[in-house]
Amino acid sequence: MTAAPNLPAPDSPAAHLPAAAPVTAAPVGPAPATGTHALGVPVLEATGLTVVHRTRSGPLHAVSGVDLTLRQRHTLALVGESGSGKSSIAQALLRLPAPTAGTVRLDGTDLATLTPRALRAVRPRLQMVFQDPLSSLNPHRRVRDLVAEPLDAHPRPDQDRQAAVIRHLEAVGLPAAVFADRRPSQLSGGQAQRVALARALAAEPRVLIADEAVSALDVSAQATVLNLLRELTEERGLAGLFISHDLGVVRADSDEVAVLQLGRICEQGPTEEVLAGPAHPYTAALLAAVPEPGRPLGDSGLLPADPPSPLDPPSGCRFRTRCPLADGHCTAETPQLREVAPGRTVACHHPLLT
Numbered sequence: 001m002t003a004a005p006n007l008p009a010p011d012s013p014a015a016h017l018p019a020a021a022p023v024t025a026a027p028v029g030p031a032p033a034t035g036t037h038a039l040g041v042p043v044l045e046a047t048g049l050t051v052v053h054r055t056r057s058g059p060l061h062a063v064s065g066v067d068l069t070l071r072q073r074h075t076l077a078l079v080g081e082s083g084s085g086k087s088s089i090a091q092a093l094l095r096l097p098a099p100t101a102g103t104v105r106l107d108g109t110d111l112a113t114l115t116p117r118a119l120r121a122v123r124p125r126l127q128m129v130f131q132d133p134l135s136s137l138n139p140h141r142r143v144r145d146l147v148a149e150p151l152d153a154h155p156r157p158d159q160d161r162q163a164a165v166i167r168h169l170e171a172v173g174l175p176a177a178v179f180a181d182r183r184p185s186q187l188s189g190g191q192a193q194r195v196a197l198a199r200a201l202a203a204e205p206r207v208l209i210a211d212e213a214v215s216a217l218d219v220s221a222q223a224t225v226l227n228l229l230r231e232l233t234e235e236r237g238l239a240g241l242f243i244s245h246d247l248g249v250v251r252a253d254s255d256e257v258a259v260l261q262l263g264r265i266c267e268q269g270p271t272e273e274v275l276a277g278p279a280h281p282y283t284a285a286l287l288a289a290v291p292e293p294g295r296p297l298g299d300s301g302l303l304p305a306d307p308p309s310p311l312d313p314p315s316g317c318r319f320r321t322r323c324p325l326a327d328g329h330c331t332a333e334t335p336q337l338r339e340v341a342p343g344r345t346v347a348c349h350h351p352l353l354t
Contacts, residue, residue: 040072043239044093044126044207048102051088051263061310062088063099064263067337068241070207075233075240077254077271079247079286083310085263086243090209093241094126095119107206124154124203131212133192137184143169143195144180150203168198172228190221197228201236208233209241214249226253247290251275259283262318263310265337269344279346279353282319317349325350 051063063085070076078086092099095111104111106125114122130136137146147165166176172194184192193213200208210229214222230253233240242254250257251271258268259280267280278284285302302322308314317335320326329349337345340353 040074040237040239042069043072043107044068044070045105046089046093046102047105049089049092049099049104050101051085051092052100055311057311059311061263061313063092064313065102066260066263066265068093068258068265070239070241072237072239073234074256075230075242075254077242077244077250077257078260079244079250079257080260081286081307082245083262083307084260085310086260087211088263089260090128090211090241090243093207093209094123094128121154124150125206126209127200127203127205127207128209128211129193129196129200129213132216133189133196134184134187136196137192139184141183142180143174143182143184143187144176146184146195147198147202149199154203164202168202169195171201171232172198173224174198188221189217190224193217193221193225194228197225197232201232206239207241208238209243211243212245213242215244215246222249229253247275247287259286262308262313264318264347266319266348267344267346268337269341273341273344277353279340279344279351280319280348281323281325281350281352284352285322317347 046066046068049063049066049068053060053062066085066089068076068089078089080086091097092102093104095104098112106122109122111119111122144162144165147168148161151159151161151164165180169176169179174191174194179187179191179195184195187195208229213229214225217225226249229240229242232238240254242250244250254271256269257271257274258265259274259282260266261282267274267278267283269279274283275287278287288301301324303324303326305321308318308321314321315331316333317323317326317330320330323330327350333349335347335349337347340346340351344353346353
């Protein structure tokens with residue numbers, strides 16, 4: 001059940017936050033089930049994930065103490081502004097490179113404890129589909145060989161290469177008789193992304209990470225790929241991480257959403273509940289920035305300040321320099337994630353849900 005937000009008094013700072021814009025989902029089927037009853041078996045667990053990049057200007061704090069759990073037949077969406085650390089989290093989960101601190105466990109095994117050889121053997125179980133499908137595919141190879149790359153890298157005596165390629169292509173709606181001999185330049189954007197997805201599936205992964213995987217596609221191609229991602233997650237028992245800035249797409253393709261702000265998760269919960277009634281002012285501002293008739297673009301209710309830099313993040317709450325609810329408590333103490341409703345957590349001293 002979605003908790004109803006407390007309404008702010010007319011003269012309170014919260015009254016200046018705009019109402020969240022309705023988020024329109026991409027044209028796909030019914031949204032997946034949400035709530036704690038839908039949670040599957042944990043597959044990948046990240047604890048205290050921290051990524052700090054060394055730059056000439058000093059340490060850049062890309063990710064700071066993030067905890068994530070990816071579950072079987074369950075998709076977690078990661079949303080946030082550009083530069084919030086979404087892709088850094090995905091790369092850290094894959095150890096490309098390894099995180100600065102924190103642990104990543106796959107089926108209970110700490111990846112940091114594996115030898116290089118053992119880690120190479122585990123990598124096929126962690127697959128990523130990238131934003132630009134054409135740039136992720138070798139332009140000189142044919143589709144059949146692109147899909148077979150994981151099979152060639154990790155051959156099995158009992159594996160029929162040709163039959164496997166046909167099976168994985170058909171799983172993503174591309175008949176092998178039509179597409180197997182094509183090269184990437186002969187594919188549309190949606191077809192190329194489906195080839196990339198077939199290649200990921202050929203590795204027989206446990207975890208599938210989609211990093212802005214539909215943002216470069218038109219709406220019809222988006223719908224096709226989103227439906228495929230959702231169906232394959234369920235049919236093959238995958239644990240999914242879906243990274244996107246498009247809240248409509250997130251609603252269509254995820255069970256749960258984690259909102260990332262300057263390297264920290266500020267809110268997490270079932271997707272429909274979070275989008276219908278955000279608990280963190282930052283989430284409310286993201287929703288308010290969705291274009292809506294009759295309201296000027298950019299009317300997010302934030303204080304007139306530039307986003308802080310990960311080179312010099314603010315003390316306490318990292319959102320406080322733009323938050324209309326911020327006070328001295330927000331400057332002095334970093335808010336920790338705490339439950340504000342069943343299955344919903346927020347890191348805020350003044351949450352919109354209590």
